[in-house]
Amino acid sequence: MSRRSYEVVEGFFVQELGARYGQGEALPARFGLIDRSEDRWKTLREKIDQLNTSSPVSTQYKVFFVGRHDNVAEAKYGTERWNNYWSKENGDGELIWGQLTTLGKGQAEAAHNAWKEERRFDIPLPGKLYCSPLTRAIHTNKITFDSIIPDSQRTMIIENLRETTGVHTCDKRRTRTYIEQTFPNFDIEKELAEEDELWDPEVRETHTQIDVRMRHVLEMIFDRDQDQFISFTAHGGIVSAMLRVVNHKQYILPTGGVIPMVVKSYIS
Template identity: 25%
Template sequence: MDHYAFTLVNGVFEDKVRTDPNNRKPPTLIRQPQLGLKSYFDGTSNPCDKNIPQPWDRLRDYVDVLNRESNEGAKYKVIFVLRHGYSLHNYIEKGVKKVNEAGEEVKNDWRKGLKFAYQKEVSLEALRGAGCEIPRVLEDHLREGDPNAAARVSLYDAALLPKEIALQIRGSEVTNNDAEGLGEQWLRWVAEDEFPLPGAIYTSPLRRCLETTKKVYGPVFAANPKKHKFQPIIMENLREKGNGDACNYRSTTKYILDKYPNYMPEPDFTESDEYEYQIQRAENGEPTESDEELEERMRKVLKDIFDDDKTSVVSLTTHSFSIGALTKVLGNARILDEGDITAFLVKAVPL
């Protein structure tokens, strides 16, 4: 049972979205200047202080007032939501679907027939047989520059693709959505627009999120060492929807902390991936974690943050399905492109 009712505070951020022509997924949020923060906002009965010149300073003051003067025990937080950057599995899945161009039915036939999504490794030959184009620059990367190396792709806990490769293979699909670019944007946001640095950063334990968090927030925290310490919290429940795909299993805690020593696992974070045993592929190829179960997991993420985190600004680095479920819990389902970010003002009322 929920301990809070979660809602978005309206009238603070302005959304613009791109809709899916096939209506198979929630609208995609389009990044706006100031992340859509309105210059003046009155999302509740408490108006913002219009004597404060910077919009983000006004928002910080506004949230402090809301938390201090709430008469129903409500808590308020600004939550940045960040989707991981462009990963190897993103390209492979889109590559196959792009060649087929026949929608969901062919996608399901491909998954049931080839089944490489459930394998830790897959050969380039199998990918090409499924219709996935492998550009030379990507093949060289996968072979690590050795033309005689085994032509296999590791999909287990899928990694980010290097920016220069992602830019080449995505072509016209690229906007400004990559982890390094967003890291540079954060430096400008803090220096020029006085964006608040998150008081706490929570990240999925999957490699693509751990690395995205480092690329996005590492530079701006290093440039502002007196404001906050860069110590992301690894949260198991922020991982992607459980469906048995190899890309959605995580590495061991030892591997993670060897590679990301500044990160801090949440309490009871296990050494090995228990999901690898709990989430198995169903015989019909459908995900074993339902939409309702994923939404409940996102409610728990929010509950834990509002229970345990005393800061008024936090950030979550997670995945597309998780973002869709999280925003549905907040009352307005949305998703993000790879490597993009949005912001919400969230109200949590104890039940």
Template identity: 25%
Template sequence: MEPIAGTALYPLHRCKTIYLVRHAQGIHNVAGEKDFNAYMSQDLFDAQLTPLGWSQVDSLREHVKKSGLAKKIELVITSPLLRTMQTAVGVFGDENYTDGVSAPPLMVENAGHSGRPAVSSLNCPPFLAVETCREHLGVHPCDKRRSITEYRPLFPAIDFSLIENDEDVLWEPDVREANESVALRGYGQGKRRR
């Protein structure tokens, strides 16, 4: 539904539209639906997308392209978790990467054992990883990220410069973040550790 001229609280030409996209299905989603205790499994550390998840990414990518939205996106912000970066580059990245192109790929071939081709960073908006753009922190290994040193070679064109710590200092093994803390972090008022 398009807003009617003159009804906005702030002039529309001075506004930005923000689209929020949740990551596609990850291996932790499947395991957790079968048995909630599976979320405690170290095998789900920094969970990657499932084949169905990649199918969801492909469908959303087609929708974004056909709707013309792809041409309007100015910046993609992603959390620094494997499944969220896979989703972001799969939906908003350019076509398959070709060796010899001067721009680095957004994602290298088979990143996170995806079986997917590399994704080009040409003709797409910049990608920025933001540490605080994460869901609940703590306890579940699927919600702990890898080091930024491990991510950089997998996602060469994602900008990790705003992430202050190589290791995940926000995730704690024995404290699950409360909903109130998640909300405060979303407002930029959460506690910064270390």
């Protein structure tokens, strides 16, 4: 039985070399593009065009820019204390989990400025933008692409881009009605239920399960979208799942960072 497979195409971005915790850059120069020339983004676009026009119909290439929001609470308490205790609370009296902090807003503004800088060199803007339904990610998307993307181009919120779900209170999403009323300039997939039907207070989603979600996202995009440049605004768990599904070397993306990659989709 044939199956759609994915793999990262190397030779474009420095992040392909991988990075462990504390080693990765959030926003390297040129988003990590190896080519330093003034025509670098034009050259990349031409290479992606060439790959797509010279490939069989069942093979496609797209460039993904995957952004991550901040997580101040985990940084404050450390991963072990965060996972074992604080993630199960709603806040600590100073921070309320799930909200974009002042630091997070600053990180999103830094990503915005990185896009603005590379626009001077004609970086291709994402033809389609997708976002997690969790409010901290939506706020990050809004700040990152404000005045970068035309107002008429609306980001699509989809359930499968949410963070690893279960146990952590910050990973329980708001209702569809709340999202619609709070973010009227965003589109929402029709499949998004009114209530959060995925979050479980006792069971945390596994890597295998979130990888299945990530595959569904990629299948949807490669099946429906003709655009060659795609943006995700999501979470650390989604970044890791994306890297696993496309066989990218591990890259621990700092909060507020963006990792680009060229992805090949083919039938195997």
